Amino acid sequence: MQVSRRHILKGIAALGTAVMAESAFGAPIRYFKPLQVDNPLAYYPNRDWEQVYRNLLKPDSSFVFLCAPNDTHNCLLKAYVKNDVVVRIGPTYGYGKATDLYGNTSSARWDPRLYQKGLALPRRIYGDRRLKAPMVRQGFKEWVDAGFPRDTATGRPDPKYFQRGKDSWLRVSWDTAYEMAAKALENIARTYSGTQGASYLRQQEYDPAMIDALEGAGTQTIKLRGGMAFLGATRIYGLYRFANMLALLDAKIRGVGPEQAHGGRGWDSYSWHTDLPPGHPMVTGVQTNDFDLFAVEHANLALVWGMNWITTKMPDSHWLTEARLKGTHVVNISVEYGATASKADEVVVIRPGTDPAFALGLAQVILAKNLFDADFVARNTDLPFLVRLDTLQPLRPQEVFASYQAPALTSLRFVKPGEKTPPSTQQQGQYAAESMQLVDGQNLSNLINKLRTD
Numbered sequence: 001m002q003v004s005r006r007h008i009l010k011g012i013a014a015l016g017t018a019v020m021a022e023s024a025f026g027a028p029i030r031y032f033k034p035l036q037v038d039n040p041l042a043y044y045p046n047r048d049w050e051q052v053y054r055n056l057l058k059p060d061s062s063f064v065f066l067c068a069p070n071d072t073h074n075c076l077l078k079a080y081v082k083n084d085v086v087v088r089i090g091p092t093y094g095y096g097k098a099t100d101l102y103g104n105t106s107s108a109r110w111d112p113r114l115y116q117k118g119l120a121l122p123r124r125i126y127g128d129r130r131l132k133a134p135m136v137r138q139g140f141k142e143w144v145d146a147g148f149p150r151d152t153a154t155g156r157p158d159p160k161y162f163q164r165g166k167d168s169w170l171r172v173s174w175d176t177a178y179e180m181a182a183k184a185l186e187n188i189a190r191t192y193s194g195t196q197g198a199s200y201l202r203q204q205e206y207d208p209a210m211i212d213a214l215e216g217a218g219t220q221t222i223k224l225r226g227g228m229a230f231l232g233a234t235r236i237y238g239l240y241r242f243a244n245m246l247a248l249l250d251a252k253i254r255g256v257g258p259e260q261a262h263g264g265r266g267w268d269s270y271s272w273h274t275d276l277p278p279g280h281p282m283v284t285g286v287q288t289n290d291f292d293l294f295a296v297e298h299a300n301l302a303l304v305w306g307m308n309w310i311t312t313k314m315p316d317s318h319w320l321t322e323a324r325l326k327g328t329h330v331v332n333i334s335v336e337y338g339a340t341a342s343k344a345d346e347v348v349v350i351r352p353g354t355d356p357a358f359a360l361g362l363a364q365v366i367l368a369k370n371l372f373d374a375d376f377v378a379r380n381t382d383l384p385f386l387v388r389l390d391t392l393q394p395l396r397p398q399e400v401f402a403s404y405q406a407p408a409l410t411s412l413r414f415v416k417p418g419e420k421t422p423p424s425t426q427q428q429g430q431y432a433a434e435s436m437q438l439v440d441g442q443n444l445s446n447l448i449n450k451l452r453t454d
Contacts, residue, residue: 058082064092067118073315075113086122090114109322110294115314134177137167144180148187155191155200185222189246190253193218217262219250225267240266277306279356283363285382297323304332305355310339333358 035045059080067075076094079086096108124130143149143161150157172180191197197218201211214220224239243264251261280286293309293316296302302323310317321343324330332344333355341347350358366372377383386395397404414434415421421431 057088059087060084064094067121069117073113073115073313075115075118075315077114077118086125089119089121113315133171134174135169136172136177136180137164138170139163139167141170141172141180144183148184148191150191154203155197156204185246186249186253188222189218189249191218192221193250193253215262216254217250218253219246219264220262222246222264223267224264277355279359280306283356283359294319296320297326297328299323299328302328302330304330304340304344305334308334308338308340310343 059082061081062078063081064076064078067073067077076092078090078092080088080090091112091114093111095106095110095113098106139161143157148157192200192214194216198211198214198216201214201221202208222243224243243266245263247258247261247263250256250263251258254261293313296319302320304320307313309320320330320340324343324345329346330344331346331348332338332341333348333350334341335350335352337347337349372383387393388395397406412430412432415431416434421427
């Protein structure tokens with residue numbers, strides 16, 4: 001066999017390549033030995049790696065907090081923390097374990113109490129759009145820096161400083177923000193104090209009765225609202241306290257004593273809320289809700305009116321659907337076919353703004369056809385209370401019966417005109433004006449019963 005030089009060179013090249021491949025790839029492969037499992041039921045490969053996956057959702061710690069947004073649910077939620085960051089929020093599952101001072105226990109039907117806004121809280125807390133520092137509108141800051149310039153005739157600032165929706169925002173320090181707020185409040189109170197302040201307000205076409213009610217105190221033009229009632233009960237009564245504290249500012253500006261000083265105006269959380277129906281309390285006497293939503297299952301008929309229950313009362317929406325399962329007839333009255341309408345037996349769609357007229361029409365039908373429970377109405381409502389058409393004042397018992405004597409009331413302490421009540425921290429019992437003594441519920445009940453028998 002003849003071997004050419006070309007074949008020898010090819011062989012040498014192939015041998016060198018094989019040696020290099022062995023050293024580069026073969027050495028590491030030698031450590032990978034095939035796994036021989038004779039009995040798969042007696043042995044399983046190592047699964048420690050799964051622990052890493054399982055720990056992805058394991059928190060380092062957790063804490064319970066109160067979620068108190070504007071919907072007034074006040075849910076107790078649990079936040080789960082990992083690496084000092086709240087990674088998720090969940091229900092506490094503790095409502096069913098609640099016990100009051102008298103030993104009454106709650107029901108597990110309240111659990112889980114949580115909805116989408118609570119679940120999304122971490123996005124608001126850690127989101128890129130969260131406020132990280134005090135911000136002020138550029139025009140307002142320019143007004144403050146210019147020394148609060150106002151029109152000499154009306155007291156109004158130049159509209160160029162108040163371009164809401166068009167103005168840009170500036171980041172300032174906390175000290176600057178506090179200083180600007182304090183200076184602005186002081187300027188407003190000083191501007192509208194005294195006779196000059198009243199003149200400014202007249203030029204701005206405020207009602208004379210409103211100007212008289214200020215009694216010369218510019219602090220009365222400062223209006224503060226403390227938040228929804230349920231929020232206030234838990235955390236936001238500070239603005240009302242601040243309104244009272246402005247009496248110190250009024251005393252400084254007008255040079256009056258504590259008895260003559262006035263604070264700011266504390267606006268309630270209903271009349272000036274703007275998104276609640278004013279016609280509702282005008283017709284019914286209550287502010288939209290006079291019961292807890294869980295009680296709906298005890299009613300034979302539920303008129304869902306004034307709120308989109310399924311959408312805006314999500315933690316309590318199950319009470320409505322469960323009540324319907326138990327036989328409650330649900331009627332939804334609204335200006336549109338909303339989410340709650342899908343859970344109702346009947347839907348009444350009315351024109352916006354006609355709620356009071358519709359409610360008064362229902363009341364007229366109920367009275368005209370005698371569809372009400374007279375005993376219940378007399379004992380539990382103010383429907384029997386009579387109002388004089390000539391004076392528009394409540395009818396007093398002694399105006400009907402000359403010999404009427406009001407029974408003594410031991411549960412109330414009546415205050416005479418000009419008499420001052422003790423400070424709230426020192427009051428032991430309930431106080432009422434003496435003028436109200438003859439129109440309390442007990443005396444009116446006696447009057448109603450007497451009118452029936454006569």
